[in-house]
Amino acid sequence: MVNDLDVRELEDAARRLRVEVLKMLNMAKSGHTGGSLSAIDVLTALYFHKMRHDPSNPAWPERDRFVLSKGHAAPALYACLAKAGYFPTEDLKTLRRLGSHLQGHPDMRKTPGVEVCTGSLGQGLSQSVGLALAARVAGRRSRTYCLLGDGEVQEGQVWEAAMAAAHYGLDNLCALLDWNGLQIDGEVDNVMKVAPLAPKFLGFGWQVLEVDGHDMQAICRALDESEQTGGRPTMIIARTVKGKGVPFFEHKASYHGVPPSDDELGRALEHLGHS
Numbered sequence: 001m002v003n004d005l006d007v008r009e010l011e012d013a014a015r016r017l018r019v020e021v022l023k024m025l026n027m028a029k030s031g032h033t034g035g036s037l038s039a040i041d042v043l044t045a046l047y048f049h050k051m052r053h054d055p056s057n058p059a060w061p062e063r064d065r066f067v068l069s070k071g072h073a074a075p076a077l078y079a080c081l082a083k084a085g086y087f088p089t090e091d092l093k094t095l096r097r098l099g100s101h102l103q104g105h106p107d108m109r110k111t112p113g114v115e116v117c118t119g120s121l122g123q124g125l126s127q128s129v130g131l132a133l134a135a136r137v138a139g140r141r142s143r144t145y146c147l148l149g150d151g152e153v154q155e156g157q158v159w160e161a162a163m164a165a166a167h168y169g170l171d172n173l174c175a176l177l178d179w180n181g182l183q184i185d186g187e188v189d190n191v192m193k194v195a196p197l198a199p200k201f202l203g204f205g206w207q208v209l210e211v212d213g214h215d216m217q218a219i220c221r222a223l224d225e226s227e228q229t230g231g232r233p234t235m236i237i238a239r240t241v242k243g244k245g246v247p248f249f250e251h252k253a254s255y256h257g258v259p260p261s262d263d264e265l266g267r268a269l270e271h272l273g274h275s
Contacts, residue, residue: 002049002220010216013083014044018245019274020079020092025259028096031104034242034255036076038180038213039147042238045219046145046176047080050227055085058112064142065115065131069124070149070178071105072257078102078111086113122155124148125175129165132173132233143227146175151183154192159204165233166205173233174226178213180242182253201235213238246271 002010017040025031047053051064068077075095082089087101094100101110105119116127128146135142152158165173177197185191194200198208207229211218219238226234242256243249246268249260260268 001224002217006049007217007220010044010048010220013048014041014216015245015272016274017044017076017079017083019269019272020082020089021075022246022260022265022268022272024075024078024092024095024102026262026265027093029259030096031075031259032072032257033249033259034182034252035070035073035149035178035180037244037246037249038240038242039070039073039178040076040079041214041216041240041244042147042176042178042219043076043080045216045223047084049220050223051145052142053084053113055081055113058086061138062140062142065128065135065144067116067124067128067131067144067146068106068118069128069146070121070152071117071119071124073147073149073178074102074104074106074119077106077114081111081113084113087111121149121152122157125158125161125165128173128175129161129168129170132165132170133168135172136170141172143172143174146173148175148177149183150177150179150181150188150194150197151191153177153194153197154188162201162204162206169231170233171230174223174236175233176236176238178240179237180213180240180244182242182251182256184253184256186253197237201237205232207232207234208237209234210237210239213240214244 106114132144209222
């Protein structure tokens, strides 16, 4: 269970991680701002509240697994991995550079702490089903967590995986949906409407929890509840804001794949209380 002190510490960690995300994107002059910022609170709760993992031994067999299905939000994942101790924070400065282990999308062959290669949208939930099934066969108590984007669930493979997860009763699988309502081409509802999502996943046999994706206490409680659920997978639908944390990035599809300029970085860091 999470207490008020834990929540405040997690909130402060998320604020600092937003700073790291913006700095690395600005330095790379490339990457995805909006979706990284909308996902950072969920990732903070996973890596620093819920998941069992060991940065000193990334291959620990009993670790929980995390799959960033919306792989373009890699900067948010890298910031968390660096803070957790998988590699030095200085490495964040090498995002998207030739020869860097921090590629534009997660690569399990290069980056400590990355479980699978992702980025081609729609595939991460299938990979997560496989990881959860493997843990069951091996008799491990490991759990698998998967973060999807709302534009991503327009992909048919997501629903095949959802059907399989329920069929096998994968109660060691928890998916989270970063529902910020925007994708690269505009509003999700205008591109290809996917709502209502809760009834869809319920119909596929999942437990569904809905939270404010920026309410740290609510996120942690939902993750705790998912761990207590038996016989079926859990979907946590997290209502988020694209570009969350920096007012002039928020609710703007135009910042889906655009890094902050030098001027925008300065103003953003000032807003986040970082000089």
